[in-house]
Amino acid sequence: MSGHWRSIAAVWVLAVIGATLTGLTAPAGETLAWVGLTMVGCTLITLFLQLATGQKEGYVVRVTASIVGAVIVLSVATLVFALLHLS
Numbered sequence: 001m002s003g004h005w006r007s008i009a010a011v012w013v014l015a016v017i018g019a020t021l022t023g024l025t026a027p028a029g030e031t032l033a034w035v036g037l038t039m040v041g042c043t044l045i046t047l048f049l050q051l052a053t054g055q056k057e058g059y060v061v062r063v064t065a066s067i068v069g070a071v072i073v074l075s076v077a078t079l080v081f082a083l084l085h086l087s
Contacts, residue, residue, distance in 0.1 A: 007049040015070040019077035042070040
């Protein structure tokens, strides 16, 4: 499974990029909707990347790691967006 960490980390990086773009470009009041769309994109990319590996063994673990990492990244981004809008 050590070679599959690149596909997992790629989704996390995509989540960071998506969160950054959301913070910079989303209209005020629509940030949360765009975070949700970023999560949808991360989920679809996760499924594509993990199916593209062609490995059945560890599929559920890899998908879970990718999606949980993206959820954590986007949750932190949502918290940051909320704190920035409060000040």
